[in-house]
Amino acid sequence: MTMTRVKDRASSARNGNPESPEPAEQDTTVGAGRAFAWMLVITGAVGLLAAWVITLDKFKLLEDPNFTPGCSLNPVVSCGSIMKSDQAAVFGFPNPMLGLVTYGMVVAIGAGLLAGARHRRWFWLGLNAGTLFGVGFCTWLMQQSLYEINALCLWCCSAWVATLVMFWYVTSHNVRKGLLPAPRAVRGFLDEFTWVLPVLHTGIIGMLILTRWWDFWTS
DSSP: OHHHHHHHHHHHHHTTOOOOOOGGGSOOOBOOOHHHHHHHHHHHHHHHHHHHHHHHHHHHHHHOTTOOOTTOOSSSBOHHHHHTSGGGGTTSSOHHHHHHHHHHHHHHHHHHHHTTOOBOHHHHHHHHHHHHHHHHHHHHHHHHIIIIIOOBOHHHHHHHHHHHHHHHHHHHHHHHTTSSOOOHHHHHHHHHHTTHHHHHHHHHHHHHHHHHTHHHHHO
16 A cells, blocks of 8 residues: 555656645644734844843943943933842843843844744744743833832833733734634634734833822823
């Protein structure tokens, strides 16, 4: 039986009609549209720029303890206060150094997708897990900034928004492509309204910032 199938395939190939591969041999990789790829490039670039600027300011602060970063605008928007906090080096090294690596990877992934790259399920799930970690870490940093350090960094806020946009669109992509199991209603919603999730998430952060320093903003 097997020899017959091999002969049939060889005969089909000679006749210019190569037989379709078996299901196990079929391409199981998944690509992405240009809009999604550009989203990764842009959000990754925003995070990378924020990490780069904060890293440079951190070096200057180490050289001169009296250095005031350009984004320290008032008692609330005070990047210097953030950089001097223990939370700014939670892993034993400055947090933006982690951003330089991870956001750079996201830019590279987006550029690869623009060039036509396709990836297997484990890659997409790994990207999803990475962005989930990013959102979790940014959420913790936000809580620390608002209620422990009592100051904001504009560059950090930019990285927060970039990360959560990245997370929601990567999750949406994986659900819509069937890489993450989800009910049909969820897939249908994400087909049309993925943008609602990052907008809502960003709005919640904005409301927390607004209410945390309401007296300052309205004085």
